[in-house]
Each structure stands twice: as structure tokens, then as C-alpha cells.
Amino acid sequence: MSDGHWVPPTVLLTVDLVIFTLRESELHVLLIERGVDPYRGALALPGGFLNHEQEDLLPAAHRELAEEAGLGPDRLHLEQLGIYGMPGRDPRGRVVSVAYLAITPRLPEPLAGTDAAEASWTPVAQALSGEAPLAFDHQQILTDGVERAREKLERSALATAFCGPTFTIAELQAVYEAVWGVRLDPRNFYRKVQSVDGFIVPAGPTRKTDGGRPARLFRSGPRTTLHPPMTRPQDLPGKEKT
Amino acid sequence: MSDGHWVPPTVLLTVDLVIFTLRESELHVLLIERGVDPYRGALALPGGFLNHEQEDLLPAAHRELAEEAGLGPDRLHLEQLGIYGMPGRDPRGRVVSVAYLAITPRLPEPLAGTDAAEASWTPVAQALSGEAPLAFDHQQILTDGVERAREKLERSALATAFCGPTFTIAELQAVYEAVWGVRLDPRNFYRKVQSVDGFIVPAGPTRKTDGGRPARLFRSGPRTTLHPPMTRPQDLPGKEKT
DNA sequence: TAAATAGTGTCTGTAAGACACTATTGA
């Protein structure tokens, strides 16, 4: 401990991104096919090393987001998910990864301007199924990201980040149903989101088509935290006593 | 990006601990007075560099906990709080800190066997008051730790980690009041915690003295998550509409 | 018109908050 010659070990830092979106009412995550060697050919979360010693973590995450998904910093939620530093997780040495969670509306498919053209949206259920194991410990990171997103939907207005600038209440409901993996009653959902003041606000005189009556359009309101929270059904991992 | 000679920058990793306890019904945090140079003489969270390149993060946190607070890994909650890596936060170079949150019952004061004898329990309000600024960005880390602890009390059974092996409901209530900074109705609190199945279980035939009627003793039960959650009053940062 | 989706009204059960009341101790 007081060895005058001891020097602390250094590590390599990477930033990895869990980028979620919704497609066909299903939660998708952006994965890339690795073109270089550890885990070459395997699917992995987008990410990479810090560029230089002075690069801050959040900007690095935004840089990766732009490089690998073509997504600018606008309108984009990005939050720290956790740090993954188990020795041996990366065969190249001691590599510690800072994971960030990002959420984006559905994009025009091509991911134009993307550095890694092999980037593709993959259903989360498929990515976690194990049929094509993810590189490194990215399965764990993705699992944690899903759980974090589920929690965020309960207490924050983040669900609107999955939607475009305007959206119907049914579309917002589809977000909750996809992320939580449940079915919700449209009438109760309708009243609930309307009753949370500032969550969503009417947009324009508005209408839109589907197959039935046109729905009003909304945009996300100023409120970022939800009180009372949206309640997730099956939220009862605890009635074992019955 | 494809410069064959580019090598990723390395960083130094530290583990910092936010260790909370309750003393005289007030939330306290363990701080040490720094004996070495950056910020020598200032108060700081306990922590330190990784010992060697193969050391995992959580074990490193436990090691620091033992070295600086004399706390073994038993009965001790320790969870990742976040990562703090702003360039320039440490004058020694690029140092990235992984912060952990720990909670412990009130200890016999001396912190026996502690490596840093200068460790002392400080009221959180005082530590955050700015009258004696903390080293590095530890004020931010501590602020985040407090908020995390507040959230954990809502949805997890973590509050019992502040108490000894057995405790009265009034003692448990004091934990909530101290961490949340609110007053709770003892009768409603009593019924609430009793109604959450498996949160606390009766301990012994039991009694204890204070100044009034003796209280039953409890110990923490098998339940780790609380459903429905404990509701934090003033939980309404959103009724601005009035 | 039927089918489909949007949106409203209303009932019921659960639980939070307020608070009167009883119980059991020490002084």
C-alpha cells in the first residue's frame, strides 16, 4: 500500500451505446456487425474507444452516436447506463466500458452517412435470444438497458422520445406496450396520459388516419417527470404469499 | 479514424464510495481528510485507485470499504452509482472515477482498524453546504448519492440497511424521515410497512424501551422490492399548474 | 350498413392521508 514504486494500473475506456427505437410496434436496438478482430463477424453494440485523452464521456457517446448511427445530438435522450469493467471481458486487455442509453424515433431506414454500414436495427427479443450471441458482455449491457428503459417509462416522459414530433395517443400507447411487453386498455391509457398535466399537449387542430375515427395529435409537453407515475401492470413481482 | 498509428488513450481508474449511515436521526456520510496532494487537507469521499490491472470494480469497492471504513462485505449493500470522468477533474491526469453507494447501520464510533484514521462521519447537509468544499467533484457525486438513496427507499427494502439486526418501526420511520427530509405520520407509516408483505418480519417475542410503551422488534424480511412503493411526500414536483 | 378506431362516463376496489381512539410503559 505504501510501496513508493507502485503505480496505479491504467485501463482503456470505451463508450458503448444501447440505442432503442420502435419498429412495427416492437422494440429494436441498433447493432453493428464487427469488422475487426475480437469477435469479428459477431453483432455488437455500437461504440468505441475514447478518441483522445481529453475527450469527455458524454461527448464521446454523442460522437459515436453520430458516427455509427448518423444521429445528431438534437432531440436525443442520452443517459448513463452503467460501467462494465470485468477483467477479461475484452481479450485486448483491461478495457472498461461506459454504457449509455439512447432513444430515438423511427428513422428512415438507410441510416444515411453511417460510418459502419453494417449497422442494423434488430428486435431486442431476437438480440437477447442467444441465437446470435453478442460480442463481449453486450448481452448483459443490453439486458440492463431494457430494464432501465422500462423504469424510465414509468416515472419520466421519455416515452415520447420514441415518437416523432407529433403523435397520437394510440402511438404513445404502443410505445408502452412494446417496451413493457404488456397490453394496456386504450380507454384507461387515454385518460391517464391526458390527466398528467404537461406530459403531452395538443398539437394543431389536427387529425390523422388509420382505419377508424381520426385521432388528435399531440406533442410532448414540458413535464419530464411523471406524477403519479405510469403504472406498469404485472408490476407485482411479490405476491408470492398467495 | 483509420490511422494505423493511432492508439486509444489510457486512463486511471479510481473507485469512490458514498457511505451513508444514520446518527441522531440525521443522514451522515463518511469523509476522509486527504493527506496527500491534490486537495491535501480537504475532505473527500473514501476511495482510491485500482490495485492492479486484474482487479474487478466491485471487489475494489469492497476493498476500499474495508481499508477506509473497516467494513467487511457482510450485510452491506453496495451498488454502482455512476461514473465521473470529466477531463480536468483530477490534476494528476485523466482519472475516471466509478462511484459506489453503500449503506451501513450506525457503527461504534472509532472505525477500528481503519487505514485512514482521519475518516469521520459528517452530516450530509453540512458536507453539501459548501462551507468546506469537497475535493475533486465529490460534491456532485455526493449529491447524486443522496438522490439515489432517496429513490432506493421508495422502491426497495434498502431502508433496513440503515438499521441494526432488529429495529422498531419508529426507527425505520426515522430512516425515511432523515433520508427524505420529511415528517411522516407514525400511524400511517406503521400500517404501510406492515402491509407490504415480507418487508419486515417480527423478531422475537420482543420489546424495548424509550419513554412510552415498548415497541415490537422486527428484522428485515425476504422482500427486496416494494410493491406498491413507499410514497415520498412532496413527491409532486409538478403541480405548478395551480 | 358494418367494422374499426377515437374518445367519454361510470362503477368498483385499493390504498394514501388525516386523525380519533385505545394500549402500555415510566415518572
Add this chain to the structure above:
DNA sequence: TCAATAGTGTCTTACAGACACTATTTA
């Protein structure tokens, strides 16, 4: 006995969930 804390009962209000019902579109 009073003061203090432990513990119970009950009322009110709010809200989640269930679901009947109306409204507005396309086919």
C-alpha cells in the same frame, strides 16, 4: 395521575382497472 410512545379503527379522497357507451371515420 400525566406524559409519551405504540398500535388500531375509520373516514375521505384519489386513482387504477374494468367496461358500457358514444363519435367519427373508411369500406
